[in-house]
Amino acid sequence: MEEKTLTKTIKVEEEQLAVSMGSGGLAVLATPAVVALMENAAFELCEEILNNDELTTVGTAISIEHTSPTPLGAEISATAVLKENDGRFFNFEVSASDAKGIIAKGTHTRVSVKAEKFQKKADEKFNG
Known part of the structure; x- marks a missing residue:
């Protein structure tokens, strides 16, 4: 399997601090x-791979x-590396780093689901 990777970078904002969350x-990154x-990087990589409006993925582990x-104002990057994909299950190694190294x-793990069916199941969970 060809290794696929996606990296997301953000600047640490006040709402992402442990004291805020x-x-x-x-006042450090929560x-x-x-x-x-990390989950967002993996999700976006899955969306690229699936390339299907009817399917999406949900995080399971x-x-x-x-x-x-990491302090307020620092830039951090999270990387998701797809290690295994059997068509339904996507297993990733994830990491995050700032300018000083790995944090x-x-x-x-993410699992592909039929988006509409999964959303309907969630919406109706407490109806009845």
Whole structure:
């Protein structure tokens, strides 16, 4: 399988800080914000691969180690590298870095679903 990669880069904003997100008490990049950026990179790569308006992917698992703090205003990049794809399951290695190096790394799994059917199932979950 040809290795596919996608990288997303953002500048750390106040709403992405641990103190703002409620995931900690410091003005550093929150772990949930790192996870969201990694997941977004993987999602966008899946969308390119699927290239199908009827299908999308949903995240089903993510495991990361967030090993280095990043302050407000710093630029961070998250990279998703597709390691396995059986047509339905997409398994990624994910990492994030700032100008000083790696700040987080781990794995992420996404599963392709029929978008309309999945949304309908969610919308009707508590009807009845």
